[in-house]
Amino acid sequence: MFFELFFQYLVAGLTYGTIYAIVGIGFNIIYNTTGIINFAQGEFVMLGGMTAVTLYGFLPLPLAVIGAVLITMVMGGLIEMVFIRWLVKPTVLRMIIITIGISILIREGALLVWGEGVRSLPYFTGNEISALSLGGVRLSPQVLWSIGVCMVIVLFLNLFFKHTMLGREMRACAANRDAAALCGIPTKNMITLSFVLSAGIGALAGCVVSPITYTQYSIGSGLAIKGFTVAILGGLGNSMAAVAAGFILGILESFSIWVLPTAYKDAISIAILLAMLFIRPSGLFGNKEAMRLKDF
Amino acid sequence: MKILRLFAAAIIIALSAAPVLAAPAIKVGAILAVTGPASFLGAPEAKTLEMLVEEINAKGGINGSKIELVIKDSGASPEKAISFAKQLIEEEKVFAIIGPSTTGETMAIKNIAEEGKTLLLSCAAAEVIVNPVAKYVFKTPQMDKHAVIRIFQQMKKMGITKIGVLSSNTGFGKAGKEQIEKLAPEHAIQILVNEVYDKAATDLTAEVTKVKAAKVQAIVNWSIEPAQAIVIKNVRQTGMTVPIFQSHGFGNIGYVKAAGAAAEGAIFPAGRLLVAEVLSDKNPQKAVLLAYKKSYEEKYKEDVSTFGGHAYDAMKILEQALKAAGAGADKEKVRTTIENMKGLVGTAGIFNFSPADHNGLDLNAFEMLTVKDGKFTVLEK
């Protein structure tokens, strides 16, 4: 019984972890190319989920998901072009405030468009009660889907950034924007692209986790705080580390429930974040070397 | 000096621009959480009120006076509710206030309504609103304790004595949890696990695992957020087959849709609005329920929810009292009329008010429902 419970909590932790991790990755992509923490990242997740549910009304599921991801990518690009592209050397403070404003506007806009109702996509495979049983430990197939999608995203990003010219250009832009411009790389387009990419990843996350968590106009900010925590825990800018940190945070939260009342679950995870910021701002997996050789 | 004069002129113009009352209409204020964390309450409430007032005015109003509805969106913030309550009472001089949607807001303005001698018909559930009784404060939703008692009675029938309780960290969850804790001993129910989760929780497997480990015979979940659909899914996914009891907050078909197959067999107490069609024709509520359901769903193209029903009842009570008290009746007279109102058929049940009971509903207001094939249905006894 003890081991069964242990693994059940572990599975619960993995479920939380993947959700946090995917949001965290989205933060990192934009942070890397622009040095901006996009406080509206959670809203991309919400937009993806909501759009997919709407499209699912008249399209088969895979098309609805693809459509939602594409639409959200366009939204991400538009947001960058309208609000950010033309700013001349904005300060960090200004960028923080602008992205917070964007997040509020998207949220209120979603409330207008979709109302306050709760929606979800159907389970990709199986249904609400189906679960895979592994020696007494049970987990929903959708959890596997989200872990799988998370892994695919990480793999894709690694390939993209390490082995494609476009990926290298984005990394160059991230490492040193002036130097990238001196190579003739259109840095502004790279920044737009980073918004498009992270919007797409956010939207995909929103679709995959929607059967588990449901979507509602207001879920963005809660997810953003967790994603943010994970991004910083792992070390800003490092996607692999964000995934690892996501799992660590998810599992910690899950096991904290085993022993503690759950009312303070969020407070606990944020306290961990604060402690991290105070003691080791470079993150769990970051080190000074890595901060210098900033990489994905 | 010239600037000062301009400034003064500007302020005077601004102040006098406030709308002037033209017709002898009856002003009714409403403070509802149309947006914000409790929008699932406030939004259908606001829609219901707008619809009802339109209907009443189309029929020529009450005793010849039209109703003028002033809805204020509080976003579930008590400080705004306070500001709005003062505005409605002092400036708009409303006859009555319907709402607020949440207990916290209602408690924040209970004294203001009392001091301003203005009727307050709350759409929030907690017992503290009407206990201790405040002269001018009424509420329309059923009592949490009645819901809990109905659940415990059902458990007795099913031979359940050991339960796990989950609730969300909202006013609704808190009130239910308190009643469960209070009433369990007298019904010989033992609470083995008692957990509160965050209202914005996205997955509750860990909480559910804790319940599973305690080997309970049934689970009671008390919340109104999406989390209640998540709980029910996670319970089934972890392979537990024990009965799941939900609160009357489960009375929203959206959550049943969201929980899909997992919702099958969930048992919960609720007003009869959700099962209006399948009620026996002898049931006195059937006609009222069907009428509300039909007009709401036609007008707004969305499923009716019990929360909108609370606003419906509030407006109906006010309408009845105004009619009975006659044209030109003052607030005090209408208040007494409500206090002595008996047998008013509403969506939540049949209201029998008294000076000591400002809710007027009893255990019978609830029907035990269950989910079958994705639809609400009356639980077979």
Next chain:
Amino acid sequence: MRTSRFIPILALLGAVVLVQLLTLAGGKAFFLTQLTMSAYYTLIVIGLCLLMGFAGQISLGHAGFFAIGGYTSAVLTTLDLAAYKENPLVAMLAKAGVLTARQDLYGGSLLSVHPWAACVVAVLLAFVIAWAIGIPVLKLKGHYLAMATLGFGTIIYSIVLGTQRFGAADGISSVPPFPLLFGVSVSGDSSLRVLNYYFAWLLVTVAMVLLLNLISSRVGRALRSIHGAEDAAGAMGVDTARFKLSTFMLSAVLAAVAGVFLTHYNGGIGPSEASIMKSVRYVAIVAVGGMGSLWGTLIMSVVLNFLSLRGYFGSFDDAVFGGILIVIMLFAPDGIIGADLRRLVGKIANYKQQNSNKSQ
């Protein structure tokens, strides 16, 4: 120099009196309710303005300090210690006047902490927490600072929401009035509305005098240098860490004071006062008033809070503040009131500099 600083203060007092007289003449005395509430929110916002505009430190958790003040006072003054009357400590406190017996609305008698004592405890608590949090937090910069303060706010919010003693989601209601002098008290009682209005604005005026003196002092110049270039300020021998910390603590205390009095004025407090959206609102107001422009912030705070509290924005309340944030930060990052003034000052400074260059 000194007189020029007093003129705006006198103008503020004049405006306060003028508005009261106008509302009286216009028969709109009830506007004072929202103006009083706005005054308390203004207390937080001008403190935050000092922190953001002069020390260059963002805080996305200031609603947390407001909540610390408000909730501490609410808990202590609604706590019923009547059952522990025999306890020697309780008896001693009661004798010292820290505890006071009163009746609740329904005739029950309570023995709870005197509002003055509760206020002192609340402010001290905010002071200590701001100190303890400030030391590590203010070492951080940029996003890390924003995130840390946001985290602090979230923790306070979830504690408030998760704790039975704080009324969880319902908050705390029936908080007693806060007695001032001569039978006047801070409370929502409509007969005391005018006096409450003056008291709240007196508090704001005192805070303004304090802050204006601070920014024109040596400390103030140091603060401005932090905003400009922290490293340079450090090199000039300014102890930036200490100044940042004391500004942070000062703004936290102002927020807590606002929390205490608004809670007594409203007769209660709810978790929405601790929410992140509230903190974001305060930042929005500072942004639109002009970072580092205390007067601009004060004016915008009154306007925006008043409109919001009167429900003019309807269901778009949050959206309005979000929109303001974006528009201001995109087109007028110096704020709309502060911008022109500061551009002017900048031009004069530039002109002077050029002249002195020429003379060299």
Next chain:
Amino acid sequence: MLRIRNLDAGYGNLNVLRRVSIHVKPGEIVTIIGANGAGKTTLLKTITGLLKAQAGEVLFNGQDIGAMPTERIVSGGCSLVPEGRQVFPAMPVSENLLLGAYVQFKRGNKHEVERDLDRVYALFPVLKQREHQLAGTLSGGEQQMLAMGRALMARPKLIMLDEPSMGLAPLMVKEIFNIIVRLRAEGNTVLLVEQNARSALKIANRGYVLETGRIILEGEAEDLLANRDVQRAYLGRDAE
């Protein structure tokens, strides 16, 4: 090839350059010497569009590039090797060079990139040895070579170097200057900004002296070397 007239530039309200006029003809090495803070780097940043000019005009091959974004100026054939090398530290040498060829990729000269790469490796054999090493781990001199190689990958018509000798060992400085001479021999045009005035003037055709944002002196390199004022102000230090 490059002609600058009455250029004013600076940061915000701060004016750094005042009415600067210079020109560079094809096939020559032109050097700009001046003390720290004279505005040399500001000048190069303004030419490449990293800073916007406040007044004056910048003509490159007769085209006004004053309002163009950096990447278009670079595409047009005007490359800068920035001060402090600014290589991409987390990427291997080969990727740094490939990024330098971005302009070539965009022009559609994909197959020529391979040849350019070989040319750069021939010019800097040490880079070939370090091909797969992360750029951040190279020595200062190697990074300087990489930065120059990266700029060359774009096949620039004009290559501008900002303090290439800064922080390097004397032997390495010598090698870098040798390479600059070789670049001219291969038909490149070079605009060299240096604090190390003597070495720069030795290899340059012409030179300008920049002092507190103004050009105070210009002329043939040997004339400047012989100029007493220049000797006192800029060459004294290393006139051992």
